[in-house]
Amino acid sequence: MRGTNLKIALIVLLTVGFYTLVANVIPQVESEVPRELTLGPGVTPEELVAAGEGVYHGPGGCEVCHGLGTRAPRLLTAEGALGLIGARCGLRVGGQDCKAYLYESLVKPQAYLVAGYEPIMPDMSRQLSPAQIWAVVAFLQAQGGEVTVTTDDLGGALAPGAAAGGAPAAGAAAPLSATMDPIEIMRGLGCFACHVFRGEGGPIGPELMKIGAARNVEYLRESILKPDATIAAGFERFAGLMPKDFGQKMTAAQLDTLVHFLANQR
Amino acid sequence: MLAALAALLLSLPDVALAQVAARDTAGAYGYFPGIGSRAAVWIVAQLHLMFAAFVLGVPIFAMVAEAIGMAGGDKRYDRLAKEFTRLLLVAYSATAIWGALLVFTLSSLYPRFWGYLTQVFSVSMWIYAALFFVESFTLYLYYYGWDIWKEGAAKLWHLGLGVLLNVVGTAVMFIADGWLTYMMTPPASVRPETAPGTVGVWTAIANATWMPINIHRTIANVVFGGSIVAAYAAYRFMAARNEEERQHYDWMGYVGNFIAISALIVLPFAGYWLGREIYAYNEQLGITMMGGFMSWLWIVQAILIGVLFLAANYYLWVGMARIPGAERFRPYTKWMLIILVGGVIVWATPHTMIATREELVAMGGSHHPFLGVFGVMSAKNTAVNLMILTTFLSFLVYRRANSRPVVSWAKTATWVQGAIFATAAAIVVFYGVYGYFVPAIVRIGFSVYQVLAVLATIVSVTVLDIFLVRGAESRGAIRWGEMPERSQYALFILAVTFTWLMGLMGFARSGIRQHWHVFEVMRDTSPWAATPALGYAAQIISVCVLIFLGLVGFVFWLTSLVEKPVPAALGVAPVARVEPRFAPGSTGE
Numbered sequence: 001m002r003g004t005n006l007k008i009a010l011i012v013l014l015t016v017g018f019y020t021l022v023a024n025v026i027p028q029v030e031s032e033v034p035r036e037l038t039l040g041p042g043v044t045p046e047e048l049v050a051a052g053e054g055v056y057h058g059p060g061g062c063e064v065c066h067g068l069g070t071r072a073p074r075l076l077t078a079e080g081a082l083g084l085i086g087a088r089c090g091l092r093v094g095g096q097d098c099k100a101y102l103y104e105s106l107v108k109p110q111a112y113l114v115a116g117y118e119p120i121m122p123d124m125s126r127q128l129s130p131a132q133i134w135a136v137v138a139f140l141q142a143q144g145g146e147v148t149v150t151t152d153d154l155g156g157a158l159a160p161g162a163a164a165g166g167a168p169a170a171g172a173a174a175p176l177s178a179t180m181d182p183i184e185i186m187r188g189l190g191c192f193a194c195h196v197f198r199g200e201g202g203p204i205g206p207e208l209m210k211i212g213a214a215r216n217v218e219y220l221r222e223s224i225l226k227p228d229a230t231i232a233a234g235f236e237r238f239a240g241l242m243p244k245d246f247g248q249k250m251t252a253a254q255l256d257t258l259v260h261f262l263a264n265q266r
Numbered sequence: 267m268l269a270a271l272a273a274l275l276l277s278l279p280d281v282a283l284a285q286v287a288a289r290d291t292a293g294a295y296g297y298f299p300g301i302g303s304r305a306a307v308w309i310v311a312q313l314h315l316m317f318a319a320f321v322l323g324v325p326i327f328a329m330v331a332e333a334i335g336m337a338g339g340d341k342r343y344d345r346l347a348k349e350f351t352r353l354l355l356v357a358y359s360a361t362a363i364w365g366a367l368l369v370f371t372l373s374s375l376y377p378r379f380w381g382y383l384t385q386v387f388s389v390s391m392w393i394y395a396a397l398f399f400v401e402s403f404t405l406y407l408y409y410y411g412w413d414i415w416k417e418g419a420a421k422l423w424h425l426g427l428g429v430l431l432n433v434v435g436t437a438v439m440f441i442a443d444g445w446l447t448y449m450m451t452p453p454a455s456v457r458p459e460t461a462p463g464t465v466g467v468w469t470a471i472a473n474a475t476w477m478p479i480n481i482h483r484t485i486a487n488v489v490f491g492g493s494i495v496a497a498y499a500a501y502r503f504m505a506a507r508n509e510e511e512r513q514h515y516d517w518m519g520y521v522g523n524f525i526a527i528s529a530l531i532v533l534p535f536a537g538y539w540l541g542r543e544i545y546a547y548n549e550q551l552g553i554t555m556m557g558g559f560m561s562w563l564w565i566v567q568a569i570l571i572g573v574l575f576l577a578a579n580y581y582l583w584v585g586m587a588r589i590p591g592a593e594r595f596r597p598y599t600k601w602m603l604i605i606l607v608g609g610v611i612v613w614a615t616p617h618t619m620i621a622t623r624e625e626l627v628a629m630g631g632s633h634h635p636f637l638g639v640f641g642v643m644s645a646k647n648t649a650v651n652l653m654i655l656t657t658f659l660s661f662l663v664y665r666r667a668n669s670r671p672v673v674s675w676a677k678t679a680t681w682v683q684g685a686i687f688a689t690a691a692a693i694v695v696f697y698g699v700y701g702y703f704v705p706a707i708v709r710i711g712f713s714v715y716q717v718l719a720v721l722a723t724i725v726s727v728t729v730l731d732i733f734l735v736r737g738a739e740s741r742g743a744i745r746w747g748e749m750p751e752r753s754q755y756a757l758f759i760l761a762v763t764f765t766w767l768m769g770l771m772g773f774a775r776s777g778i779r780q781h782w783h784v785f786e787v788m789r790d791t792s793p794w795a796a797t798p799a800l801g802y803a804a805q806i807i808s809v810c811v812l813i814f815l816g817l818v819g820f821v822f823w824l825t826s827l828v829e830k831p832v833p834a835a836l837g838v839a840p841v842a843r844v845e846p847r848f849a850p851g852s853t854g855e
Contacts, residue, residue, distance in 0.1 A: 004504045011755050012815060015762040016808045023566050023804030029559045031797035033781045033790075061550055071549070120549035126457070126786035192793070198297045 034059030039131045039154060045138060045147040052139025055132045060124065062136070072121065073114050076143055086145025099148050102137045130154070182261035185254050189246060205242065206232045213266040221259045294378035295792045303375035304794035305806060310371050312769055312810040314364035318442075319483075319768065320818070321357050322435050323491025324350050325405075327525060329428035336421060346518055347428075350495060351409045356821045358402060376792070379783045385462035386470050387445055394441045401434040436484060443479045444471030449784050450775065451475045451547045458787055474547040478540035479775075485536055488529040490764055496522030497761035498822055500754035512747035519757055520585065526760065527578045527661070531654050531724065535717050542710075544778070551785065555778045563774055563800055565614055568646075570767045572610030575653050577756040577763070579606060582660045584753040590742025592667035605656045612649035615641040644709060648698030651716045655690060658724055662731065669738035679734045683727050693719040765814060769807035777803070 037051055056062045065072040075085040082088035090098035093112055104111050106128075109121035124133060131154060138149040186192065194205040211220070222229050227242035250258070298306040328347040335343030372380045384391065408427045415424035451474040456465055499519035506512040545552035554560060583599050586592035639645065662683075673679075697712040704712075779785045781795040789795075 001505060008501060008758060011758045012762050015759050016811055019570065019766050020804045020808045022569055024801035026562045026800065028799035028801050030799045031559045031780045033795045122548050122550050
């Protein structure tokens with residue numbers, strides 16, 4: 001009986017192991033979360049186009065259909081004699097200029113259907129923010145045409161004090177709320193973007209779960225205020241990534257609370 | 267030990283997968299130690315689903331077996347049905363426990379999302395709970411009334427309880443399907459700013475993929491139930507203490523496998539429907555599923571289903587050694603094997619896959635110059651349809667092995683059956699080749715013609731065969747129990763593969779939402795929002811499969827503690843009869 005059980009267990013383990021192995025030897029592809037796009041009032045057309053290109057090839061997933069030429073019209077290469085999308089967009093619908101046409105194509109894709117194609121395009125406003133949509137419009141206009149998207153079009157999509165490309169504008173450090181909850185402080189500072197703590201966060205910097213066992217208050221205070229002063233072993237390749245302006249984002253009391261909280265994580 | 271294995275397998279990848287996500291999550295997510303919240307919910311949900319599939323699939327199996335026993339007067343079917351209903355009693359408890367755990371983990375680890383779902387679906391959740399009560403007590407009546415209502419009209423009443431059990435169970439599943447399909451394909455009228463309390467519960471339930479999932483799951487549950495039954499029989503066969511037990515469990519393994527593979531053959535058609543609805547709902551969602559980051563998943567799926575087809579056919583071919591008259595079909599098995607292996611190879615050929623620059627250079631383009639031709643849907647659809655036809659032919663040959671038809675038109679009918687097979691194969695191949703010369707949107711429609719040709723063949727040939735072997739002479743008794751042990755391994759591989767496949771397809775269905783809790787309505791802003799790669803998913807699936815099989819083994823052992831030995835009268839006596847005949851009215855005696 002024991003022999004039978006062992007044989008069965010072996011069969012089960014070998015079968016499960018085989019499938020696990022197969023799934024692990026093929027290329028490993030993750031679906032990453034799209035980054036937010038923040039555009040400031042001073043955004044230039046070039047910055048818009050660059051941001052739009054990122055959305056087009058990234059979270060927009062546009063090239064999946066528009067790059068093949070079978071599911072949807074080609075946009076980055078010429079579509080017959082009409083040329084690139086930036087050149088032909090103003091000719092599609094009478095009385096509608098290029099910008100209006102492209103914007104409508106993104107948010108009301110069934111309003112005008114190019115002959116020969118199925119109505120399969122989704123409403124992109126369900127996936128992309130207004131800023132991302134206008135950036136894509138600018139990028140498409142730049143393909144053989146003139147970029148006419150302006151900050152007036154962006155309107156409410158503009159974030160005060162921010163620049164193109166998702167990076168906060170220099171010197172525009174937003175003050176943290178008056179919270180004295182160390183977790184909230186860390187959330188507000190974005191610590192979990194790079195440090196793992198209680199299951200949250202990314203592995204860019206050292207884990208904070210037991211940081212107090214290895215680091216004292218002075219070391220932690222220096223690491224927050226002058227992150228490049230000492231680079232933790234194993235994280236040398238990420239040197240320089242940690243922002244250096246946390247001292248201007250917190251009150252002294254918040255900094256003190258945070259440092260002692262971390263020092264007690266053992 | 268399993269928990270330790272789970273922690274070992276999951277802890278490292280979880281750290282690696284922790285993502286930088288938008289941080290509007292105050293209070294939206296909880297924390298689960300060690301493996302993270304996503305893995306915790308994933309494992310609990312998967313195990314609940316596996317047990318749910320078991321307790322939904324086995325009652326269908328039991329009801330059909332009881333009905334066959336009633337119609338044919340064969341007590342073996344009745345005993346089989348009762349034996350499996352007894353397993354359900356414990357399995358129901360396990361299902362409910364995992365279900366409760368799922369609610370607890372969701373409400374504590376994903377409280378904001380869970381709150382959203384309860385606001386949309388609260389009414390249906392109460393109905394769900396009420397139906398679960400009805401289902402549970404119907405099951406108790408069904409099982410405990412077995413020996414009381416066993417004759418005449420009372421037996422009919424008892425069978426009615428079995429029908430009721432399945433109807434209520436299916437209704438419970440349909441309600442839960444509404445919740446999960448809403449997450450994938452919410453109605454177009456629901457926007458991110460829509461207050462959840464204003465979404466009509468029926469509007470939310472009757473979404474684009476609800477009915478395709480309902481049908482797909484119902485069929486898959488039968489497959490799953492049948493395969494678990496077959497694995498149970500295999501274990502009992504290998505551990506049999508006497509000849510009667512060997513005969514009984516050999517027969518039971520055959521019946522379980524027969525049901526599993528019969529349902530499996532039609533499952534891809536339900537899958538096609540589901541796929542089409544996903545594409546129709548949102549083309550991008552469909553492309554993410556089939557051609558995006560999940561494209562490699564279908565290669566793994568092809569390998570798994572290839573194993574299923576090969577193992578199921580192997581079991582039938584080995585089983586034919588115990589059927590007098592089957593030797594005349596033996597020369598054909600090698601050709602069937604060639605078709606099956608060729609089909610698996612084509613089906614598992616990658617095409618539009620993510621490749622490194624070096625790989626692209628080595629291939630000379632985005633597709634392999636030779637294999638790329640076989641990686642497209644035209645070739646794959648052709649391969650899988652030919653595999654289905656071949657497997658159906660295996661069943662037909664097995665069924666006909668020991669019978670000698672006596673009707674005057676037998677020869678003509680056999681030729682007609684052959685012609686139907688040949689026509690179906692020709693249609694499948696024709697549209698497979700033609701698909702290379704038409705646009706994608708036209709090519710997708712060709713799969714419907716291929717599927718219809720195969721379905722029509724299965725139906726027409728089966729109907730013809732039922733009449734053909736009616737009253738047929740026997741070429742000798744089936745020697746139940748005379749099966750080599752290696753054939754039973756095939757049944758275990760089938761059960762493990764079905765279970766693993768269920769986990770894989772669950773990942774596909776859930777994963778195509780990517781970083782959305784509710785697609786394009788409610789974003790996942792947790793640290794686990796990124797959809798993991800297949801390697802990590804496979805580790806989770808394997809952990810779930812091992813835990814599930816371990817618990818099912820425990821359930822089997824528990825029920826065996828109160829079991830009586832198989833009475834000789836219910837063993838499978840080697841009498842001269844045409845066996846096996848599963849379809850009512852086709853006993854061929």
